[in-house]
Amino acid sequence: MKLRPHLLALGTLLACAQAQAYNCTGVSPWAAATAYTGGAVVQLNNQAYQAKWWTQNQSPATNAGAWDVWKSLGACDNVNPPPPPPPPTDTTPPTIPNGLAAGQIGTDRLTLSWNAASDSGSGVAGYELLRNGAVVASPTQTSVVDTGLQADTVYSYSVRAKDRAGNTSTASPALKVKTLASGGGGGGNVAAPIVLGYFAQWGIYGRNYLVKNIDTSGSAQHLTHINYAFGNVRNNRCEVGITQAVNENTGVGGDAFADYTKSFSAAQSVDGVGDRWDQPLRGNWNQLKKLKAKYPKLKVLISLGGWTYSRGFSEASRPENRQAFVKSCIDAYIKGDLPRVEDAGGPGALAGVFDGIDIDWEYPNACGLACGKAEDRENFNGLLAEFRRQLDAVRPGLLLSIAAPAGVDKIRAIDPDKFHPYLDFINVMTYDFHGAWEPTTNFHAPLYGSTADPSTGDVKLYHTDAALQAFLNKGVPAKKLNLGIGFYGRGWTNVPNINQGLYQSGVAAPATYEKGIEDYKVLKTLGWPSFVDPQSRAQWIFNGSTFWSFDTPVQITEKMGYAKAKGLGGAFFWEFSGDDAQGSLIKAMGNGLK
Structure with a gap:
């Protein structure tokens, strides 16, 4: 049957009124400097908002539309908030974790893992790692990286489980581990900044x-590592x-x-x-x-996949x-x-x-050439x-690394917090953010985002800083992250002569091997007018109808400064043949990281 119009309107008003109430008890105020991940709830101006994806410095008050980063949850309503649940009262201690073992071992750090403890009456809430009898970490996962160690030193480790009621198990049997002498490898310990290139x-x-x-x-002479592809x-x-x-x-x-x-x-x-x-x-x-x-310090890895x-x-x-x-x-x-x-x-x-293996899976739990x-x-x-x-x-x-996605949507599909302990470093592919597969010109490898970028949703965060911050927010140590550089550009042609070609329509530009992509060594010789975006710090050239976005030694030097300021492990590039005969781009990377 059909509702009478006035009853239908009343029902709609009631539903809207119910949807607008949100209990803000315990909800923190939004802060511009704080990075929020998808699902985070904040309050601002007595309104509650939920983040749809990773965000920082984007006010919910102005970014809460259907296609924006924040979703409005309604006005705060803290009347008669529900009482907190009573704490667990079970006093049965959890079982003792077993299988404590050392994985990666370096001079100043090592990775330890163990088997999960069985649930007790109050459930296992986490673990405590003891080094020489003292608690040094309280992870919730069954692995941890212990840092700040002395080289060539024996340490005694044990682990115990704890439950939600605060009970702890007896410590596991002790495991003695000796760190490597100075100069040893593995375990994520790389003293010099990494400069890695794909051959x-x-x-x-x-x-x-x-x-x-x-x-x-x-x-x-500027390289520390080579990845052989594929x-x-x-x-x-x-x-x-x-x-x-x-x-x-x-x-x-x-x-x-x-x-x-x-x-x-x-x-x-x-x-x-x-x-x-x-x-x-x-x-x-x-x-x-x-x-x-000829270069004994050089390490070479086989890269699998691509x-x-x-x-x-x-x-x-x-x-x-x-x-x-x-x-x-x-x-x-x-x-x-x-x-x-x-x-x-x-x-x-x-x-x-080969001194190790690099995994270049494009992409786990997401789509590349196949999904x-x-x-x-x-x-x-x-x-x-x-x-x-x-x-x-x-x-x-022996080294183990990965080539990791830089799109925040693809990073969201994996668990860097869980897998980084197994890795010596992570090469974040901070390039190919935009290209001629899109109908609008944009930057191939911007360092930062731009407020003028017409992209929406996750694509608005397609830039180097957002990608690296997404890994840092997941607890990956900065020293394990390498910033990626493309030794090529992405280009469009049939571009209107408006705004120096930026954010305009176009199609893939002609190029040497494949439309829409060209080596730096070719692009540097064109001599077209060059521009730098003040916000994203990206460079492009435009001759009135064709647009190319690519990094020069100037942009690379700025990115290396960013890598040093962030405490990153170093940088890597794809690939050698895009550089000029003098190795100008590689030298900019090596010198910029000193």
């Missing part, structure tokens, strides 16, 4: 960028030795020729010595081995698959057991080239834990 396997072809060029450009993840294994071309529809692909069977001539080789046709390791990997011999090869991670990370998957990666890249291809490879052929599943969130944590366990079992000091 693209395929760059030796049309781009004609060889490992030797890392040396001749003067770049090597190793394939397929059929729940690290797949090595496939020689057919990449097929993005199937995920099949690889290039054993570039990796370890191509014979480089004396003129192409790092040390001036050409490869023999029958030596077990040739190709890029042998050249990296020679580069490490945009095309990430589709295999979701299945490989499942509990029933991950142990064998991780073993296959370590057998190939750390122990060096390569398939025999064209008189190259064999057991141990690659041993000593993941909700279970990826927890499986990603488990996968990194398994990599850490097996790497440590081979030898201390």
Whole structure:
């Protein structure tokens, strides 16, 4: 039946009146300097608001529309607030945690983990870590990083559980751990600022960028790490030795020729010595081995996945698959057991080239070339834990890192607070925030946001500062975070000559290899008018119809200053061949971090 109009109106008014009341007891006032995550509730001007996503310095009073960061919960109503629940009265202590073990061990820090204690009558609320008998941490998770230690020193650890009633279990049996001597690796301990670059396997072809060029450009002396891109993840294994071309529809692909069977001539080789046709390791990997011999402090990691090869991670990370998957990666890249291809490879052929493994899963519990599943969130944590366990079992000091998303929406889909203890560092991909896949010109890698940016929702927070702050808000130590630099630009053409082309319509600009993307070494030669946005600190060039956004040594120097001010571990870049022959961008990074 239908309600009479006046009754319908009365019902609507009552519903609205009910929706406008919110109990603000215990709700903190909004503060501009405070960073809030999605779900946080604040009050301002006697009104309650809830954050939809990460925000800072965005007033609920002016940002609470349908598409804004804040949702209005209604007027504060603190009349007769409900009494707090009585505290638990159960006096049964929780069970003793077991399985206390040390993971990453460094000179000044180490990671400890244990098995969860069983629930008692009042439920397990957290744990207390004891070092030499004194409580040094009270985590809620079953792992913790203990810092501020002395090198080459033995410490005694135990852990006990506590419940919501305040009862604590007996401490677990003591575990004695010795930190590494000064100069040791692993455990997230990297003394010098990190300067890491990706070397693209395929760059030796049309781009004609060889490992030797890392040396001749003067770049090597500024580097601490190289990530070799990419190793394939397929059929729940690290797949090595496939020689057919990449097929993005199937995920099949690889290039054993570039990796370890191509014979480089004396003129192409790092040390001036050409490869023999029958030596077990040739190709890029042998050249990296020679580069490490020339620069002994340089570390090289194999990077697994990337945009095309990430589709295999979701299945490989499942509990029933991950142990064998991780073993296959370590057998190939750390122990060096390569398939025999064209008189190259064999057991141990690659041993000593790679110092660790980088996981570039794009993206867990989100969409890249393929979309993941909700279970990826927890499986990603488990996968990194398994990599850490097996790497440590081979030898201390082997590195484990990830390439992490920079979009706040994708960061929200993972748990940095849970997985960072397993990692030595996290490379946050603070570039590709905007590109010609969008119909409007915008900045490729802005340092900060801009009030003029027409983006809405999470995309409004697509900038470097918001990305890094999202990880810091999750409890990731600043020293484990590396800021990302793109050695290329993103561009549009058919852009109206308005506002120097910024925030205007356009389509992907013509370029050398792929529309809408061009190397710095090409863009620097154009000589077009250049502009810098005062808020985002991003630079762009515009000739009246074509717009390119990219970083120059000036922007990189400013970003390195930001990294130092934030206490970050360092910076990384994609990828070597985008730089000029003098290594101008790499040198700006290295000098800027000193």
